[in-house]
Structure formats: C-alpha cells, structure tokens
Amino acid sequence: MILSRLNRMTYATRSQLQEACGLGAVRNANRILARLEDDGLLKSVRWHQKIYGLTKEGRYLLDDDYSPTSARDYIEHTLLTNEAYLSLEMPEVWRTEQKMSYRSKKGKVVFTPDANCVYEGRKTFIEVDRYQRMSVNREKVATYSELQSLYRKNGKLPPVVKFYGINPTRVDRIRRMMSDANVEGTAELIS
Numbered sequence: 001m002i003l004s005r006l007n008r009m010t011y012a013t014r015s016q017l018q019e020a021c022g023l024g025a026v027r028n029a030n031r032i033l034a035r036l037e038d039d040g041l042l043k044s045v046r047w048h049q050k051i052y053g054l055t056k057e058g059r060y061l062l063d064d065d066y067s068p069t070s071a072r073d074y075i076e077h078t079l080l081t082n083e084a085y086l087s088l089e090m091p092e093v094w095r096t097e098q099k100m101s102y103r104s105k106k107g108k109v110v111f112t113p114d115a116n117c118v119y120e121g122r123k124t125f126i127e128v129d130r131y132q133r134m135s136v137n138r139e140k141v142a143t144y145s146e147l148q149s150l151y152r153k154n155g156k157l158p159p160v161v162k163f164y165g166i167n168p169t170r171v172d173r174i175r176r177m178m179s180d181a182n183v184e185g186t187a188e189l190i191s
Contacts, residue, residue, distance in 0.1 A: 002032070003041060003058055008094065009085065010068050011053045011078045019086055051075060073130075080128045081114050083190045084164045088124075091117040100125075102147055111143050116159075123159035128190075129170060137163075137174055145181035161185030 005020050006012055012020070014029055023029035033052060036042045041058035044050045059065065068074070078096075085094055094117045101110045115126035127140055144161045151158035161178070162185050165171040175187040 002036065003054065003062055006042070006052060006054055007059065007062050007064055009078070009082045010096070011051055011075050012082055013049050013051055013079060015049075016079070016082050016086060017052065020082075020090060045070075045075075047072075051079070077114075077128060077130060080130060080164065080166065080190060081126070084115065084126050084128060084162070087164075087188075087190065088117065088119050088126075088162075091119050091124075093118050102150060104146055104150065109143060109146070111140070119160070122157065125159055125161045125185075127161065127163045129163060129165040129167075129174060131167075134170070134173065138177060141174070141177045141181050141183055144178075144185070145183050148182075148184055158184055163187040164190040166190060 002017065002021050002023075006017065009016065009020065014026070014033060017023060017033065018026070018029045023032055033042065037044060040055055041061065042052050043055045044052050053068065053070075054062075056067070059067070081096060085091075094115060096115045097112055098116060099110055099112050100116070101108055103109070113125040114128045117124050117126065125144065129137060148158035161183055163171070163174045163178070165174060165187065166189070168189055171187050171189050178185060178187060
C-alpha cells in the first residue's frame with residue numbers, strides 16, 4: 001500500500017506518507033520507511049525534511065516505468081500538490097498534470113491543471129501556486145471562467161476550481177481574480 005500510494009503522489013514527506021498510509025506514530029513511520037529504503041524500494045533526499053520517492057525497483061514492482069524528474073522546483077511543487085490531495089481527503093480518482101481541452105469560439109483550448117479529481121461528486125480542478133507569475137494565474141482563471149460559462153450555457157453543473165497557495169497576499173489576489181471572473185471555486189492557503 002505504501003508503494004502504490006507513493007507512486008500516486010510521486011514524492012512525499014514522511015508526514016504526508018504517515019497521513020496517507022496510516023503509519024501511526026513518527027517512530028513507527030520512520031522505521032517502516034527506513035526498512036523500505038534499505039530494501040532498495042525507496043530513495044530519499046534530505047532538505048528541510050526527508051523526501052521519499054520510488055526507486056526503479058519500487059516502480060518495477062508496481063509495473064510502472066515512469067521516472068519523474070528530481071528537480072528541486074518540481075519536487076517542491078509535487079509536495080504542495082500532495083498537501084492539496086490530503087486536504088481533499090485523498091479522492092479515489094486523482095490525476096496530476098493531465099492535459100484537458102474544450103472547444104470555444106476561438107477554437108480548441110488546451111490546459112493542464114496541476115491535478116483533477118472528483119470531489120464531493122463534482123469534477124474539480126486543482127491549481128497550486130508557489131511563485132509563478134500572476135499573469136499565468138490570471139490566464140488560468142480566464143480559462144476556467146470560459147470553461148465554466150460553457151458548462152452553464154449547456155445547462156450542466158460546471159467543474160469547481162481550487163487554487164492552493166503558500167503566500168496569503170497571493171492567495172487573496174487569486175481569490176479576487178476568481179470572484180471578478182465569476183469562477184466557482186476557492187483559493188486557500190496551504191502549508
């Protein structure tokens with residue numbers, strides 16, 4: 001279960017794995033993860049805390065040949081996406097970085113949310129903002145606004161958009177952008 005959960009999360013901290021896999025107390029979680037690391041199924045890197053990922057052998061056991069990048073920005077972004085995953089109570093259907101598209105008057109619009117899932121019975125798009133340009137967030141909000149208006153126009157319940165950020169000022173700006181563009185969803189602070 002730990003390997004498959006970590007495969008879904010790509011990279012995770014001990015505390016994220018503890019919560020996602022119900023590993024109990026810190027000491028027990030550290031013991032289990034150290035054993036998996038000794039067995040060559042997990043690898044770790046230590047920044048402000050230990051961050052775990054699957055090794056080639058760990059991915060082989062799960063019949064997965066995807067090898068994620070180990071760039072620091074990517075890992076930090078993934079850890080924040082995991083926090084969103086955990087805060088939404090680990091939805092059963094959770095896809096990260098999956099290209100989506102819709103047709104508008106301008107033609108085909110392609111976008112890639114950080115994650116998408118079904119939460120409380122509704123399609124939900126997840127966006128994680130660390131320090132990307134606000135113009136990028138503005139474009140994302142405009143895309144979601146157009147998508148939601150197309151759903152409403154066709155009498156369908158539009159997908160919800162959830163932005164997660166680490167800076168209170170930026171989260172407030174995104175929240176205002178969403179409100180101004182009539183985007184149904186939330187912008188929340190995440191640790």
